[in-house]
Amino acid sequence: MKKIYKGRVTEVKQAATDLYYIKISAANFSANAGQFISVLCDNCTLRRPFSVMDCENGVITILFKLKGKGTNYIKNLKEGDDIDFSGPFGNGFSLTDKRSLIIGAGVGVAPVLFLKKEFDKKGVESRIIGGFLNKDAIPANINLDMISTDDGSLGKKGSIVNFLKDEIKNYAPYRIYACGPSIVLEKICETASQYGIQTQIAMEKEMACSIGVCRGCAITLKNGKNATVCKDGPVFSGEDIKW
Amino acid sequence: MVDLSVNLNGLILKNPILTASGTYGYADEYDDFLSVKNIGAIVTKAISLEPRSGNTGRRIMETDAGMINSIGLENMGIKAFLENVLPKLEEERISYIVNIAGATFDEYIELGKICENSRIRAIELNLSCPNVHAGCLEFGTDEGSLYSLVNAVRNVYSGKLIAKLTPNVTDITKIAIAAQNAGADLISAINTVKASGVRISYVRGKFYQERINGGLSGMGIKPVALRAVSSISEAVNIPIIGMGGISSLNDIFEFISVGADAFQIGTANFTHPTIAEDLVNQLAEFIEYNGFASYEELKNKIREDIKNE
Structure with missing residues (x-):
């Protein structure tokens, strides 16, 4: 059930250039991969939404990018500080029992790492690959089966989408899961x-309410209907999106 | 149990805390967070005659002390509302006010007739949406047009009629007087303030602008709202539902002191989804702790004390 939680910060640590991890202890909170929480930040009108990167034994991990006032507030929290967040919001990924390819680009790697863990738990075969700007943009301590960087400073050189055809040919996935910038998702x-492969993609959009009432994050689907990223998403079938 | 009830020119509510149109949807999404039936009334998202898909492109932007929206009245239309939403609100005993927005003069009349036939007990006329080019804005900014419109709806609708006013006018008292003379039972104010949100970024030697033109809401507009409510209360004698940046009990006291009789909570619902019920409880606690008999007594006490200062 969606509710407001009063969590406790257990750790804030830099993950890469402009990227940080925060771990929050919150009893009774649980979420599925692809769902998000919204964090109350000092002196901000709106909460800040973040995908859950991990959630186990009452500890939530969030990977976030420093963007402004809100994320700076979160970055400066210390171990033991209270943190007010609400959630879990959104629909989350729907898992298949068939072999899947999982793609994360930039900070978009967060929800798909959670997804990879869920696939592993279920014993479903999956492969996770990630694309980043350069080696300094890769979050520390994550495990990926393949990495590409735009400048070639680590892994293969070039955008992750350049390697997608080879990945599909070699791995023959039943479904592709992805999260990242809109332009990357579109190409995927x-x-x-x-x-002819199905996709499930996690979208990002600025939000106000997180529960579908304000319609601020609405996108138009191919069928002409509106859908909110916060409630109807953030995970959509790629086939439904009007790019 | 403390008596928080209000009689707003015949519109009787269990307490003076309402939620503002566009910030509460049709109430269902807040179920997980609170008991919606404990709120004085919810004002529905604006409903038009036909469904509207709203504006494309960027719809919201946070500002230094609030947010700007340009949703464009996305809604399911009155038919779907009556069929799918209304029965649920009735069943769950949620007190509601229907906010209606016409694209034309005739659409307002038609909506008024439909609400009359459906025995809706109160409607709020959206006379001031800043995000729709044709329609409601012109009615809200010209006292002659507003008078004709409110009067025409009055003639077809016998329930409680609330005129929601825009602050984007030269003299809001003229508009308020026109609404009263046309037969409005109450005034609610203020709608959002016309504004632009701009973000500039500098990437690889080039400047980029992100921009939204829309309506500003949230704590940044509270001083604008207090001034408007104050002016309106000096000009008319029908009750006023005040809104604009309310997020605390103290904000409510400020609005009472300038003439508001009831309150709508807007943007704060997004940040604090339990706030409407929290404020009902805090208001009851304050009244009880300080030995007042009722909300009405507290309201009168605030105004008397200030008058005698």
């Missing part, structure tokens, strides 16, 4: 549809 969906 385009390539996947050429191979």
Whole structure:
């Protein structure tokens, strides 16, 4: 059930250039991969939404990018500080029992790492790959099966989408899961549809209410209907998105 | 149990805390957070004659002390509302006010007739949406047009009629007087303040602008709202539902002191989804702890004390 939680910060640590991890202890909170929480930040009108990167034994891990007032407030929290967050929001990924390819780009790697863990728990075969700007943009302590960087400073050189066709040919996934910048998701969906592969993608959009009432994060789907990223998403079938 | 009830020109509510149109949807999404039936009334998202898909592009932007929205009245239309939403509100005993927005003069009349036939006990006329080019804005900014419109709806609708006013006018008292003369039972004020949100970024040697033109809400507009409510209360004698940046009991006292009789909570619902019920409880506690008999007594006490200062 959605509610407001009063959590306790157990750790804040830098993960990469501009990226940070925060761990929050909150009894009774649970979420599925792809769902998000909204954090109350000092001196901000709106809460800040973040995908859950991990949630186990009452400890939530969030990976966030420093962007402004809200994320700076979170970055400066210390171990033992109280943190007010609400959630879990959104629909989350729907898992398949067939072999899947999982793609994360930039900070978008957070929810798909959680997804990878859920696949592993279920014993479903999956492969996770990630694309980043450069080696300094890769969050510390994450395990990926393949990495690409735009400048080639680590892993393969080039955008992750450049390697997608080879990945599809070699791995033959039943479904592709992805999170990242809109332009990357669009290209992933385009390539996947050429191979007739279903996609599930987690979208990002500025939000106000997190529960679908304000309609601030609405997008238009191919069928002409509106959908809110916060409530109807953030995970959508790639085939439904009007790019 | 403390008596928080209010009689707003015949509109009787169990307490003076309402939620503002556009911030509460049709109430269902707040179920997990609180008991919606404990709120004085929810004002529905604006409902038009036909469904509207709203504006494309960026719809919201946070500002230094609030937010700007340009949703464009996305809604399911009155037919779907009556069929799918109204029965649930009735069943769950949620007190509600229907906010209606016409694209034309005739649409307001039609909506008024439909609400009359559906025995809706109170409607709020959205006379001031800043995000729709044709329609409601012009009615809200010209006292002659507003008079004709409110009067025409009055003639087809016998329930409680609330005129929601925009602050984006030269003299809000003229608009308020026109609403009263046309037969409005109450005034609610203020709608959002016309504003632009701009963000500039500098990437690889080039400047980029992100921009939204829309309505500003949240704590940044509270001083604007207090001034408007104050002016309106000096000009008319019908009750006023005050709104604009309310998020605490003290904000409510400020609005009472300038003439508001009831209150709508807007943007604060997004940040604190339990706030409407929290404020009902805090108001009851304050009244009880300080030995007042009722909300009405507290309201009168605030105004008397200030008058005698």
